[in-house]
Amino acid sequence: MDLAAWGLDRLDWKFVVGIFNIIIIDIILAGDNAVVIAMAVRSLPRRQRLAGIILGAGAAVLLRVVLTFFVAKLLDIQFIKLVGGVLILWIAVKLFVEGAPEQIEREAKTLLQAMWLIMVADITMSTDNVLAVAGASHGNPFLLFFGLALSIPLVVFTSNLLSLLMDRYPLIIYIGAAILGRVGAEMIFTDPWVVAWLAPPTWLKYTMEGVFAVGVILAGKAWIWLTFRRSRQAAVLAAAKVGSTPSEEE
Secondary structure, three states: OOOOOOOOOOOOHHHHHHHHHHHHHHHHHHHHHHHHHHHHHOOOOHHHHHHHHHHHHHHHHHHHHHHHOOHHHHOOOOOHHHHHHHHHHHHHHHHHHHHOOOOOOOOOOOHHHHHHHHHHHHHHHHHHHHHHHHHHHOOOHHHHHHHHHHHHHHHHHHHHHHHHHHHHOOHHHHHHHHHHHHHHHHHHOOOHHHHHHHOOOHHHHHHHHHHHHHHHHHHHHHHHHHHHHHHHHHHHHHHHHHHOOOOOOO
């Protein structure tokens, strides 16, 4: 085994500090990803949730390994973060609608559907995360893959805990949707094209993060209300049609 190729030929204090920094980064950045995973698997049967979390997070991290080699360039491309932010906002509203407490008759997702949502959301949200780990590794391949591998158990543990808490405390669903709304706004207003066009001051960026956090919940509520209204109208029309059907005796 070539230790130099993996950056293990010099185990000095810089290496130790790099490990420490990566652990802290993974702990801090695991939160947003854990939220979206927990919301994505909440519609699964309980016996499938852990499998969905492990498979979804594992597949997402494998894609992160590929993304790591291109992330610095991707973040400089206009519209990448803008489109990613809009996608996160859509996913946030969709997950809120599926997991909202008032959705009593909730349609269960399949394991593959949950995994797909997890991978799309995780990769969309992970450009900054991967860049932070890549920066802390200082080009050391071992530290880089250590950071990516460590993120799997952290996200699995956190998202599994959150999915259980969501069953008991539905308020967490609202908090999770708001967090994803904030993440989407942050991505949109840090996109190179948006920065060059608007040059948004810090106060505007923070304000829009708050607006989008609330907006995701309001959009989800409106979606639920429209769906309920349409189902009621369909039920009334169906009942009226049945009532107006002439009997066989007539």
